[in-house]
Amino acid sequence: MRIAVFVLSFIWLVSGELLEDDQDSSVPEDWTLVEGVKPLEEVELTFALKQQKVKQLKELLKLVSDPDSHQYGKYLSLDEVAALVKPSKLTENLVQNWLQRHGVKNCHTVVTRDFLQCVMTVQVAEALLPGAKFHRYKRHSHTVLRSTSLYSVHKDVHRHLDFVGGIHRFPPKGKNISKGWQGARQSALSYQLGATPSVIRARYNLTAGDVGTATNNSQAVAQFLEEYYHPDDLAEFMRLFAGGFTHMSAVDRVVGTQGGGEAGTEASLDVEYIMSSGANISTWVFTNPGRHESQEPFLQWMLLLNNMSEVPWVHTISYGDDEDSLSDAYMNRINTEFMKAGLRGISLLFASGDSGAGCRHLTKKNTFRPSFPASSPYVTTVGGTSFKSPLKFNYEVTDSISGGGFSNVFAMPDYQVGAVQAYLKSVQPLPPQTYFNITGRAYPDLAALSDNYWVVTNLKPVAAVSGTSASTPVVGGILSLINDQRFLKGLPSLGFINPRLYKLQGKGLYDVTQGCHMSCRDDKVKGKGFCASPSWDPVTGWGTPNYPALLKALMD
Ligand SMILES: *[C@@H]1O[C@H](CO)[C@@H](O)[C@H](O)[C@H]1NC(C)=O
Numbered sequence: 001m002r003i004a005v006f007v008l009s010f011i012w013l014v015s016g017e018l019l020e021d022d023q024d025s026s027v028p029e030d031w032t033l034v035e036g037v038k039p040l041e042e043v044e045l046t047f048a049l050k051q052q053k054v055k056q057l058k059e060l061l062k063l064v065s066d067p068d069s070h071q072y073g074k075y076l077s078l079d080e081v082a083a084l085v086k087p088s089k090l091t092e093n094l095v096q097n098w099l100q101r102h103g104v105k106n107c108h109t110v111v112t113r114d115f116l117q118c119v120m121t122v123q124v125a126e127a128l129l130p131g132a133k134f135h136r137y138k139r140h141s142h143t144v145l146r147s148t149s150l151y152s153v154h155k156d157v158h159r160h161l162d163f164v165g166g167i168h169r170f171p172p173k174g175k176n177i178s179k180g181w182q183g184a185r186q187s188a189l190s191y192q193l194g195a196t197p198s199v200i201r202a203r204y205n206l207t208a209g210d211v212g213t214a215t216n217n218s219q220a221v222a223q224f225l226e227e228y229y230h231p232d233d234l235a236e237f238m239r240l241f242a243g244g245f246t247h248m249s250a251v252d253r254v255v256g257t258q259g260g261g262e263a264g265t266e267a268s269l270d271v272e273y274i275m276s277s278g279a280n281i282s283t284w285v286f287t288n289p290g291r292h293e294s295q296e297p298f299l300q301w302m303l304l305l306n307n308m309s310e311v312p313w314v315h316t317i318s319y320g321d322d323e324d325s326l327s328d329a330y331m332n333r334i335n336t337e338f339m340k341a342g343l344r345g346i347s348l349l350f351a352s353g354d355s356g357a358g359c360r361h362l363t364k365k366n367t368f369r370p371s372f373p374a375s376s377p378y379v380t381t382v383g384g385t386s387f388k389s390p391l392k393f394n395y396e397v398t399d400s401i402s403g404g405g406f407s408n409v410f411a412m413p414d415y416q417v418g419a420v421q422a423y424l425k426s427v428q429p430l431p432p433q434t435y436f437n438i439t440g441r442a443y444p445d446l447a448a449l450s451d452n453y454w455v456v457t458n459l460k461p462v463a464a465v466s467g468t469s470a471s472t473p474v475v476g477g478i479l480s481l482i483n484d485q486r487f488l489k490g491l492p493s494l495g496f497i498n499p500r501l502y503k504l505q506g507k508g509l510y511d512v513t514q515g516c517h518m519s520c521r522d523d524k525v526k527g528k529g530f531c532a533s534p535s536w537d538p539v540t541g542w543g544t545p546n547y548p549a550l551l552k553a554l555m556d
């Protein structure tokens with residue numbers, strides 16, 4: 001494999017240079033090759049143009065997110081972000097000339113001018129990007145066009161592009177987050193087992209009066225799979241489960257294309273629970289299964305979010321890929337996109353994943369497997385807990401699936417150094433150091449219940465839905481309630497919350513101190529990853545929200 005790549009890149013050297021040469025371009029096992037692609041079929045590719053002043057962007061984000069800085073909360077508008085990062089004229093001209101030389105004309109840019117989305121034929125794309133060869137792949141009824149060989153770009157533009165989207169990365173795989181017994185027990189009694197809005201609200205100390213009232217507040221969930229939330233499911237869920245507090249029963253805005261297929265458990269879960277903790281707050285759904293067969297749904301969402309001047313303040317996203325399956329160029333650029341959102345006062349919450357520390361099987365040794373975007377230093381990552389006793393809703397312990405660990409790509413950000421060092425010093429024994437990267441960004445940042453949720457999907461109540469895709473919208477809704485109170489006092493949104501969260505040192509959160517999450521099933525670690533401990537830990541972060549206390553800590 002390596003040798004083949006070397007030989008090919010040697011041949012291209014005459015005119016092109018590889019971009020993203022560390023991108024995993026293999027086909028995930030659940031996709032199958034269906035047929036060749038005709039030269040005149042169309043693909044839509046996304047060109048990520050090199051930005052300017054990324055360092056300055058990073059410095060500014062630090063200032064607006066640091067509660068001790070006098071610039072705290074002084075967010076930028078989209079136009080101001082654009083003025084900062086937009087590519088140089090030289091970059092724009094070279095990329096445009098290169099595209100024009102190949103007859104690519106149908107392109108859209110964005111407000112920040114750092115992405116170009118262009119539609120072209122497969123024939124043109126393959127000439128433009130030597131090495132790329134498109135094929136059609138299928139999973140269930142979903143088809144995509146992707147290339148399993150690496151691509152290069154002309155040497156004139158190599159320095160001016162971060163990556164080209166729509167060639168390699170496959171859409172994420174839907175997890176099986178439901179443990180079953182669908183519709184089997186619908187009696188009021190059985191609802192006492194498992195998490196419902198009233199259980200969640202009681203545990204996190206939300207009273208009937210703790211609902212949104214500010215008119216300009218809003219929150220959002222994003223979905224990328226070929227599955228959809230159904231308005232009827234949401235209404236039925238609220239009818240069945242949401243007694244005793246004021247709430248909305250409909251989504252205010254759907255951005256993107258909602259397909260007509262079956263409702264998905266994941267999509268139902270996200271919207272039902274963000275609207276239960278963040279009750280009576282206007283909620284949007286971003287839905288992006290990828291319009292074109294060549295689109296990358298997550299990238300598509302990122303572009304859309306960073307190209308709209310008015311977007312909700314809090315976004316929760318239940319999506320992740322293995323860090324080692326993505327190119328550094330791609331992850332670094334997506335990181336910059338996260339910074340752009342943070343600088344505008346937007347909070348991005350990602351699920352930490354459902355495989356504990358994960359496991360990567362290498363020849364003769366194993367290592368833990370971090371997940372991205374959970375491992376990004378510029379998002380807030382949410383882990384999972386369960387009740388210690390299924391009948392007593394007052395004590396949380398680690399949910400063994402809770403994703404957590406240390407990035408192999410991103411260095412530990414300043415805001416968490418103290419907390420992580422304290423953990424590494426005080427907790428013994430740690431997993432062997434060959435399994436994780438002690439210098440990396442450690443996650444999650446906080447957590448919430450992730451076990452045994454009730455949801456309504458396809459008009460049926462479904463029990464035992466679990467995963468950090470449940471805890472993430474719950475935390476998102478709670479941050480939205482805090483934003484709400486801040487807006488009423490004329491304060492800015494919480495924005496990128498991590499620097500402030502780590503300064504709280506756990507104030508306003510229930511510390512989770514028991515249990516370990518899972519990892520490699522080998523002789524050395526025997527399925528055990530990291531363990532929770534007093535204060536911050538790489539399993540449940542700082543712990544789970546105690547709303548009134550957290551609100552008090554974040555109201556200035
Ligand atoms: C970005 O938004 C502008 C309007 O603000 C629109 O004209 C443009 O087409 C959008 N770009 C993409 C790629 O959607």
Ligand SMILES: *[C@@H]1O[C@H](CO)[C@@H](O)[C@H](O)[C@H]1NC(C)=O
Binds near residue numbers: 176180181
């Ligand atoms: C998910 O897993 C449960 C058992 O763990 C099984 O009953 C159910 O059929 C699975 N659902 C899907 C969609 O695979």
Ligand SMILES: *[C@@H]1O[C@H](CO)[C@@H](O)[C@H](O)[C@H]1NC(C)=O
Binds near residue numbers: 205546548549
């Ligand atoms: C929150 O709930 C816990 C347990 O129900 C209770 O002990 C506590 O007093 C409540 N309020 C605050 C502000 O913590």
Ligand SMILES: *[C@@H]1O[C@H](CO)[C@@H](O)[C@H](O)[C@H]1NC(C)=O
Binds near residue numbers: 213
């Ligand atoms: C619900 O929110 C609206 C604003 O969207 C507000 O006018 C209303 O008072 C809120 N309801 C409650 C019970 O706070």
Ligand SMILES: *[C@@H]1O[C@H](CO)[C@@H](O)[C@H](O)[C@H]1NC(C)=O
Binds near residue numbers: 408410411439
């Ligand atoms: C460990 O993480 C650092 C970033 O903090 C990275 O530069 C380094 O390559 C990583 N090491 C391994 C073995 O992945």
Ligand SMILES: *[C@@H]1O[C@H](CO)[C@@H](O)[C@H](O)[C@H]1NC(C)=O
Binds near residue numbers: 215487488489491493
């Ligand atoms: C939201 O509206 C309130 C008044 O209801 C105002 O004080 C606040 O500044 C507004 N916040 C934002 C972020 O627009």
